[in-house]
Amino acid sequence: xLVRFGFVAMSVILENASPSGTVTFKTYxxxxxxxxxxxxxxxxxVSRVNLANSLRLLNYCIAENIKIYRFSSKIFPLATxxxxxxxxxxxxxxxxxxxxxxxxxxxxxxxxxxxxxxxLINSPREEVFKSxxxxxxxxxxxxxxxxxxxxxxxxxxxGGGYSDKEESLERFIENWARLPKxxxxxxTLENDDKTFTANDTLYLCxxxxxxxxxxxxxxxxxxxxxxxxxxxxxxxxSTWDKTGLPPKIHVSSPRSETDFxxxxxxxxSSELYSFxxxxxxxxxxxxxxxxxxxxxxxxFRLVRDLSKLPGIDLINNAxxxxx
DNA sequence: ACCTGTCAAGTCTGG
DNA sequence: CCAGACTTGACAGGT
Numbered sequence: 290x291l292v293r294f295g296f297v298a299m300s301v302i303l304e305n306a307s308p309s310g311t312v313t314f315k316t317y318x319x320x321x322x323x324x325x326x327x328x329x330x331x332x333x334x335v336s337r338v339n340l341a342n343s344l345r346l347l348n349y350c351i352a353e354n355i356k357i358y359r360f361s362s363k364i365f366p367l368a369t370x371x372x373x374x375x376x377x378x379x380x381x382x383x384x385x386x387x388x389x390x391x392x393x394x395x396x397x398x399x400x401x402x403x404x405x406x407x408x409l410i411n412s413p414r415e416e417v418f419k420s421x422x423x424x425x426x427x428x429x430x431x432x433x434x435x436x437x438x439x440x441x442x443x444x445x446x447x448g449g450g451y452s453d454k455e456e457s458l459e460r461f462i463e464n465w466a467r468l469p470k471x472x473x474x475x476x477t478l479e480n481d482d483k484t485f486t487a488n489d490t491l492y493l494c495x496x497x498x499x500x501x502x503x504x505x506x507x508x509x510x511x512x513x514x515x516x517x518x519x520x521x522x523x524x525x526x527s528t529w530d531k532t533g534l535p536p537k538i539h540v541s542s543p544r545s546e547t548d549f550x551x552x553x554x555x556x557x558s559s560e561l562y563s564f565x566x567x568x569x570x571x572x573x574x575x576x577x578x579x580x581x582x583x584x585x586x587x588x589f590r591l592v593r594d595l596s597k598l599p600g601i602d603l604i605n606n607a608x609x610x611x612x
Numbered sequence: 613a614c615c616t617g618t619c620a621a622g623t624c625t626g627g
Numbered sequence: 628c629c630a631g632a633c634t635t636g637a638c639a640g641g642t
Contacts, residue, residue: 293613297638299636307636307637309635309636309637310637310638311619311636311637311638312638313618313619313620313637313638314619314620314637315618316617316619316638317641323622361636363636363637367620369620369621370621371620372620392629405621405634405635406621406622406623406633406634407620407622407623408621408622409622409623412622412623414622416619417622417623420620420621420622424621448623449623449624450623450624451623452624474627483624511617550633551634554633613642614640614641614642615640615641615642616638616639616640616641616642617638617640617641618637618638618640619632619635619636619637619638619639622633623632624631624632624633625628625630625631625632625633626629626630626631626632627628627629627631
């Protein structure tokens, strides 16, 4: 079994390479009051830098044997803001997007986006659902412009509980049917740490044929009494059967006992180690997204720590083999 | 050079 | 019922 590792959006090692430069709405408005051209120009400039840095990060990934990467969702500042509806950011920066897409394809990098927690497919409020679709479409449009097929995915959560979990799960199913096919084919669903457990998420994934991203820290924070990971794994794996992609998990470690849900700087390898040992007889490969404050540095350390444990061979900086 | 408050977005909680 | 927490990196504006 091969286990590959990746990190989220930014590097703490590569300097001055943020892919998330921002222009706040307030800044935009202040500029636009005097000169609307200059305001758009600023957003365009920041977007260009964010794309250039994203490509730098991808180059760095390849230099370090990293094949898994999550893009920043903030590449295009204010892209989905109603005030900027007229800006065709995709066409504007097409050449850069194609260049990035080519690099990803040449180097077979598995890329994702993780639209943030304002994207809620199961919201009972129609305007929230609509803006969620806009946001999902925005992320898909970027991947389409990079000419990437549906191996490039979006990771989202089920959504809010709205004081009735069962009803909210069913509303997810209703609203799922309203998503354009071009969007739904890219989506993967992740269990969350407060409301929808891995079991809930699997219910939707199996019913709607959505690949599931298993977050093992979220599982620890939020699971049904008596529910063990071991029992869920075969179901989790089979959600990936038809995708041609290895199953994907997220790992993180709690900040502290009292602040359990927050991410720590680094990852404690022991939880992942037992998970890997547990699934090593399933004859699957695994892709692991490291979610830690120390980003790529935490990822390298985790791989190094794991490689010292029994039954683990180090392949390179970002890949181990379980024997 | 460094520190602090603020930022597009939604939901949940605690007062 | 409403204000603040949640979470996050980056920036604006202050010292």
